[in-house]
Structures are given as structure tokens and as C-alpha cells.
Amino acid sequence: MIPASVSDYRELARRRLPRLLFDYIDGGSYAEATLRRNVEDFEDLALRQRVLRDVSEIALETELFGQPLSMPVMLAPVGMAGMYARRGEVQAARAAKAAGVPFCLSTVSVCDLGEVTTAVGTPPWFQLYMIRDRGYMGELLARAKGLGSPVLVFTVDLPVPGARYRDMRTGLFGGKPSLSAAMRRAWDGISHPDWLLDVQIGGKPHTFGNLAAAIPEAKGMAEFWPWVARNFDPRLTWKDLDWIRARWDGPIVIKGVLDSDDAREAVRVGAQGIVVSNHGGRQLDGVLSGVRALPPIVDAVGDDLTVLMDGGVRSGLDVVKALALGAKACLVGRPWAWALGARGEAGVAHVLQILRQEMQMAMALTGCTDVRQAGRDLLVG
Numbered sequence: 001m002i003p004a005s006v007s008d009y010r011e012l013a014r015r016r017l018p019r020l021l022f023d024y025i026d027g028g029s030y031a032e033a034t035l036r037r038n039v040e041d042f043e044d045l046a047l048r049q050r051v052l053r054d055v056s057e058i059a060l061e062t063e064l065f066g067q068p069l070s071m072p073v074m075l076a077p078v079g080m081a082g083m084y085a086r087r088g089e090v091q092a093a094r095a096a097k098a099a100g101v102p103f104c105l106s107t108v109s110v111c112d113l114g115e116v117t118t119a120v121g122t123p124p125w126f127q128l129y130m131i132r133d134r135g136y137m138g139e140l141l142a143r144a145k146g147l148g149s150p151v152l153v154f155t156v157d158l159p160v161p162g163a164r165y166r167d168m169r170t171g172l173f174g175g176k177p178s179l180s181a182a183m184r185r186a187w188d189g190i191s192h193p194d195w196l197l198d199v200q201i202g203g204k205p206h207t208f209g210n211l212a213a214a215i216p217e218a219k220g221m222a223e224f225w226p227w228v229a230r231n232f233d234p235r236l237t238w239k240d241l242d243w244i245r246a247r248w249d250g251p252i253v254i255k256g257v258l259d260s261d262d263a264r265e266a267v268r269v270g271a272q273g274i275v276v277s278n279h280g281g282r283q284l285d286g287v288l289s290g291v292r293a294l295p296p297i298v299d300a301v302g303d304d305l306t307v308l309m310d311g312g313v314r315s316g317l318d319v320v321k322a323l324a325l326g327a328k329a330c331l332v333g334r335p336w337a338w339a340l341g342a343r344g345e346a347g348v349a350h351v352l353q354i355l356r357q358e359m360q361m362a363m364a365l366t367g368c369t370d371v372r373q374a375g376r377d378l379l380v381g
Contacts, residue, residue, distance in 0.1 A: 003342070006314045006335045009351060012342035013084075016195055018188040020170040021083055025337045027166035028281035034289065035281030038312025041289040045321045046380040050367035058360050059370040064306065064329060065151050065251040065272060070100030071356055072371050073319060075348075076310050076331035077127035077153065082110020084341035086203035090119040092340055095348035097122055099356075104153055104331070105210075107140075108228060112209030113147055123148040127255070129155055130240065131231040136214045141247045152248050153275070154241075157256025159234040162283040173225050198344075241269040253308065256283075258293045260300035263307075273306035280311055280333055291322060298326030316358025320366070323374035 003009050014022050028035030060071040075096050081088040089111040096103035097120055104125040105116055117123045126144040130137060144152065167173055171181045189196050200206075208215075208224045218224045244252065253273035254266045266274050276294050278287050290311035298307050309322050310331035319330045332355070339347035363369065366378045 003347075003350065005354060006338070006351060009335065009338040009342050009347060012347075013338040016192060017084065017341045018185075018192050018195060020172055020185060020188055021080075021195075021341070023166040023170055024080065024172055025078075025084070025334060025341065027164055028285065029162035029164050029283055030285035032281060032285065034278055034285050034287055037289040037292070038278070038281055039314060040312075041292050042312050042314070042318045042321060045291070047317065047321065047324075047362060047366050048378055048380045049365050051365075053367040053369075055364040055367065055369055057369060058363050059372075060356065060359060060363075062329065062371055064102070064308075067102065067150055068100070069102065069329065071319075071359060072323060072327075072329035073352070073355055074102040074125075074329060074331050075104060075336050076333035077104045077106035077109075077155070078333050078337045079106045079108040080110060080208075081106070081337060081340060082203065082209075083199060083206065084337060085344040086198050087111050087115070087119075088199075088203075088340050088344075089116055091345035092336055092348050093120045093122075093124055095336075095345050095352060098349060099352040101352065102151070104151075107210050108208050110203075110206060110209055112212070113144055113149065115209060117147045123150065125149060125151040125153055127153040127155055128244075129158065129228075130233045130236055131211075131214070131228070132233045133214060133231070134243070136211075138247055140210060141244070145248060145250070149250075151251045151253060151273075152244070153253045153255050154244060155255045155279075156236065157258075157277070157279050157283050158232055159236060160232060161229050162279070162285075164282060173229060195341075238265055238269055241271070245270065253306070255310075257297065258288055258290075260296050263297045263301045263305075267301055267304045271305055273308060274301075275331060276307060276309040276327070277331075278311055291318075291325065294322065294325045294327060316355040316360070317362045319355060319359055320362040320368075320371075320374065320378065323371055324376055324378040326376075 062069050062072045089109045093103040093116050104127050106127050107129040126149040215227050251272040254271045255275035257274045276290050290309045306328050309327040313330045313332050322330050335351050336348050339351040
């Protein structure tokens with residue numbers, strides 16, 4: 001298959017990756033209703049086609065927190081990406097840098113902050129999950145600050161892990177597998193030889209690099225995942241932003257906001273931005289899609305902070321729709337993870353190119369020549 005769209009890369013990733021890893025990327029929580037809504041609610045939005053306007057020059061450039069972007073897109077934090085391709089976070093960060101967009105590194109990445117920064121030459125944005133060990137969290141924030149990470153993305157919608165049935169069925173989070181489960185996993189890997197040679201054999205070490213020092217006894221994912229799940233901190237409140245701000249003097253973006261009152265609270269505690277997000281449909285099933293939650297949140301906080309969104313973005317047309325509803329940029333997660341799993345760095349670069357071309361076309365046919373001027377008049381109704 002010659003991939004032409006994000007959905008093509010999803011299919012290529014399904015073929016190349018072991019089922020355990022593909023289901024981790026692809027799946028959501030419970031019945032996956034919110035996962036479906038994220039995509040369907042974008043599809044229900046109709047762009048307003050306008051004609052006979054001079055669209056010979058289209059400007060996609062924008063800026064976030066003082067950082068120039070070639071287009072209002074960035075690569076969202078995706079856990080365990082180094083298991084989709086050899087040292088996968090490094091490959092994705094290189095593609096993002098070449099495309100002129102930010103890359104945000106997950107706390108639970110395989111490649112740690114230092115490896116990505118050294119390999120790419122540019123420190124990534126850093127996504128923070130708060131675990132119970134505040135001492136280690138302080139060390140991790142100091143490391144991100146010392147390496148020059150420009151923005152901290154604080155994910156707040158995971159006080160407890162969501163029930164992800166696909167991962168339960170494959171045994172991803174089950175700790176040390178039984179003999180029969182271990183044999184199934186072994187066959188899953190052997191039957192995907194390209195991935196096996198590239199990642200399982202050639203991509204070691206397979207650890208959560210940013211957390212490795214906190215779990216010295218863990219040697220592989222079977223030991224890391226149960227420890228992480230046990231150590232997410234359910235006691236977090238808005239007051240913990242004071243603890244973070246005392247250790248981080250750069251921009252803080254709160255990720256996981258779906259309610260206008262929470263958006264107002266983010267303004268009150270001094271956050272510089274929020275991500276309207278339901279964690280890609282991987283946490284509480286049955287909640288609003290990101291794009292459905294976006295307009296009232298934008299109306300509630302106005303220009304008091306920078307509003308970003310994620311969830312369900314599958315094309316450049318979706319990005320334009322989100323901009324029309326008030327987002328300043330979109331984070332994309334599954335599209336780049338599928339592309340990485342399918343073709344590594346080249347796949348991620350191609351997906352970013354696809355999104356750019358689709359945005360340019362959508363803007364031309366809606367008569368909008370500058371992404372910074374996108375408004376609700378680009379949508380029907």
C-alpha cells in the first residue's frame with residue numbers, strides 16, 4: 001500500500017506491529033464510545049465553502065509560548081513510543097523538528113529527556129505525570145528545566161488508570177505473564193519479523209527512561225507498567241500547581257480539561273495554557289469529545305490563556321475545524337504513533353506533510369488565507 005492518509009498509516013501499523021502494541025495505540029477505555037465520538041464529532045462539523053477569493057498565498061505559520069510553528073500542529077505525548085520503532089521518540093522528534101513543529105515527550109517514554117535532546121539537538125516539550133514520590137518528581141522537573149525544555153505539559157486526567165479492555169485482553173498491564181500468555185506474546189512478536197528485528201532485538205533498552213532511576217529493579221515493560229499504575233497520585237488537587245510552579249518557571253499547560261469551570265480554575269492558578277482533551281478516549285468513557293467541549297471552554301476563558309485541543313484529529317481538515325472553534329493549535333497523537341509504527345521517522349514526516357497539504361486545501365476552499373484569522377464563520381451553522 002502507498003499511504004495517502006492518516007487512516008492508511010493506521011492500517012500499515014496494524015500489519016507491522018504485534019497486536020499487543022497496536023491495540024495499545026488504537027484502543028480506548030470501556031466500550032470506546034468517547035473514542036468514537038472524538039472522530040465522529042469532527043465528521044459532523046461542516047466547513048463553509050467559499051469561492052472566487054484570492055487564495056494564492058496561504059499562511060499556516062503561528063506561535064505558541066514564544067516558539068514559532070510552521071503550522072498549528074504538534075506531536076502529542078504518546079507513551080511507550082520507543083516500542084513502535086527503534087528509539088521511536090528520537091525518530092518522531094527528528095521528524096517534528098524538520099517539519100517545524102513541537103514534539104512533546106511523555107513521562108512514560110522509552111527514550112528519556114537526555115537521549116532525545118542529545119540526538120535531536122533541541123529539547124522537547126515535556127509532559128508530566130505526577131507520581132507519589134515527590135522527591136523524584138522534583139528531580140525530573142529539574143532535569144527537564146536543566147536540559148531547556150521550553151514548555152511543561154501537566155496531564156491531570158489520570159488520577160487512576162482507565163479501564164482499557166483491549167489491553168486487559170492482551171495482558172499488557174498484567175505484570176509477569178503466565179507461561180501460556182508468554183508463549184502467545186512470543187508468537188505475536190515472531191509473526192511480525194520486521195518489528196522484531198527493528199525494536200525487540202535492535203531497540204533495547206526497553207524501559208521507561210525517565211522513570212528508570214525510580215524503579216531500579218525493573219528490567220522490562222512487564223515490571224514497569226504495574227509500578228507506574230500503582231504510583232499515579234490520586235491525591236492531586238489544584239493546590240499542587242503551587243508545588244510545580246516553585247520548581248518550574250516556564251510555561252505550564254494543563255492537559256485534560258473538559259469543563260468550563262476547570263478552565264477558569266486553570267486561569268486562576270496561573271497556567272499559561274490548557275489542552276481540551278479526554279485523553280484520546282482512554283480514560284472516562286462517555287464524556288464529551290474534545291471538539292464538542294472546545295467552544296464553551298473558549299467562550300469561558302477567552303484570551304486569558306492559550307487553548308489547545310486534542311482527540312480525534314485525523315486530517316488537516318479537522319485541524320481547520322478546531323481552529324475555527326477557537327483552538328490555537330491541535331495536538332495529534334495516534335496519527336504520528338501509527339506512522340511511526342508503520343514506517344518510523346519517514347512515516348511521521350509524511351503524516352505531517354499530509355496534514356499540511358490538507359490544511360492548505362481546506363483553507364483555500366473556505367477562503368481563509370491565514371490560520372490566525374480562522375473563526376467560526378468557516379463552519380456552516
